[in-house]
Amino acid sequence: MxxxxxxxxxxxxxxxxxxxxxxxxxxxxxxxxxxxxxxxxxxxxxxxxxxxxxxxxxxxxxxxxxxxxxxxxxxxxxxxxxxxxxxxxxGDARIARCTRPAGWGPCGLPLDEDGECRSAIGHLDTP
Incomplete structure (x- = not known):
């Protein structure tokens, strides 16, 4: 991927x-x-x-x-x-990405510097 x-x-x-x-x-x-x-x-x-x-x-x-x-x-x-x-x-640098579930599978959006996902669409595990 x-x-x-x-x-x-x-x-x-x-x-x-x-x-x-x-x-x-x-x-x-x-x-x-x-x-x-x-x-x-x-x-x-x-x-x-x-x-x-x-x-x-x-x-x-x-x-x-x-x-x-x-x-x-x-x-x-x-x-x-x-x-x-x-x-x-x-080199080996990677972009940390959100692994929380979303409607299409893992969210996949890049995480902010503080490790948080700022998805405007939301995640399935959010209330």
Whole structure:
């Protein structure tokens, strides 16, 4: 599961996406898994946002009225490589995530610095 991967494992996965062109599912999962790492530094946050933007631009290029899918893919891969380069030095760092039950399974949202989940949707074990 991508949400439980270390920063280095996510960096590896981001780099491997280039071997499966136009794999929108992998890009989407990696986008979600890397969002919380964006809070680690301004540079990492910017790289994560650029990756997310490039992923969405690629997705739109695949639509019937889209644009140049190959160029959009290249830009997404460039953003993925940049994000991977910034994640790799974090090594074994993981994002602590909520394991409380929710309607879809474990909540999975990143925990705050104080170890609390701030889910606006709620958990099944809450009154």
């Amino acid at each position: 991508t949400l439980s991967m270390t920063a280095a494992q996510l960096a590896d996965a981001l780099e491997r996406t280039g071997h499966a062109p136009h794999n929108t599912g992998a890009l989407s999962m990696l986008d979600e898994a890397t969002i919380a790492f964006g809070a680690k530094s301004a540079e990492l946050g910017e790289a994560q946002r650029r990756f997310a933007d490039a992923r969405i631009a690629h997705l739109h290029a695949l639509a019937p009225s889209g644009g140049d899918t190959d160029d959009a893919w290249r830009q997404a891969m460039q953003a993925a490589r940049r994000l991977a380069a910034l994640l790799r030095p974090l």
